[in-house]
């Protein structure tokens with residue numbers, strides 16, 4: 552696809568062919584002798600330079616990073632026929648994660664992860680901080696949205712057979728992302744430290760403890776000891792805002808790299824077109840000898 556001239560900086564633009572208007576470093580217009588153009592005024596020149604400025608900045612960055620090649624490959628990549636709205640569920644999950652990350656940063660500015668102050672700090676966010684209740688609400692409801700979206704996205708990839716060769720590794724990365732998303736929801740639930748979150752977390756930790764072999768170790772790790780106490784909150788907070796988000800960001804990077812590298816799966820109801828290859832020489836001759844064989 553041709554990139555419009557307006558966004559290509561002048562130094563990278565193709566010179567115009569002889570006889571075509573004089574753009575950038577191109578040749579002078581054919582009618583230069585007969586009708587010389589008027590010299591642009593100072594103001595016109597400044598306006599022209601201002602118009603070029605964004606493209607010049609982009610060119611400056613591009614010459615130092617080679618970002619255009621990467622972006623062109625990523626944004627102009629081919630997608631299979633039949634790609635539809637279901638393919639947006641992965642990006643929707645990504646968007647939900649970004650919303651969680653941004654709102655989480657603002658909540659962390661006011662939240663205190665201490666057993667004695669956590670509840671009060673959440674009340675402070677909801678009642679006193681400017682837009683506090685709104686941002687807290689976005690984070691709380693956004694958590695459910697992300698969980699729902701990640702399941703829908705997994706369903707899409709499952710029913711479209713996207714877990715098959717060569718995308719098995721991406722499916723496995725997805726499974727880890729699913730577990731990490733659930734871990735985010737679980738560890739975040741304790742943070743308001745009200746009656747509901749306290750007792751729900753005890754139930755959740757006990758359920759984890761019933762897992763075979765690793766269960767007791769897992770529940771001890773989550774509690775930060777044999778008893779549920781003040782250190783449990785600190786542990787949940789660090790898992791929730793440092794450990795798991797870091798892992799999610801790294802894995803989303805790997806997940807998207809594989810999506811771009813391997814391309815997406817076509818929907819199962821779209822049939823592959825027959826490859827257009829030349830018929831073998833023997834078939835080309837078939838029928839011309841009068842042997843009754845018809846070319847297939």
Ligand code: HEM
Nearest residue numbers: 638641642644645705708713722725726728729810815816
């Ligand atoms: C934080 C969670 C996740 C994010 C942000 C995410 C993001 C994405 C995006 C943007 C795509 C490309 C567009 C699309 O096909 O929707 C994709 C593709 C894919 N995802 Fe995820 N994903 C997540 C979780 C999962 C989970 C839980 C699974 C499965 C267990 C999974 C398996 C796949 C597979 C197999 C593909 C390739 C699809 C294809 O080839 O058609 N992902 N993901």
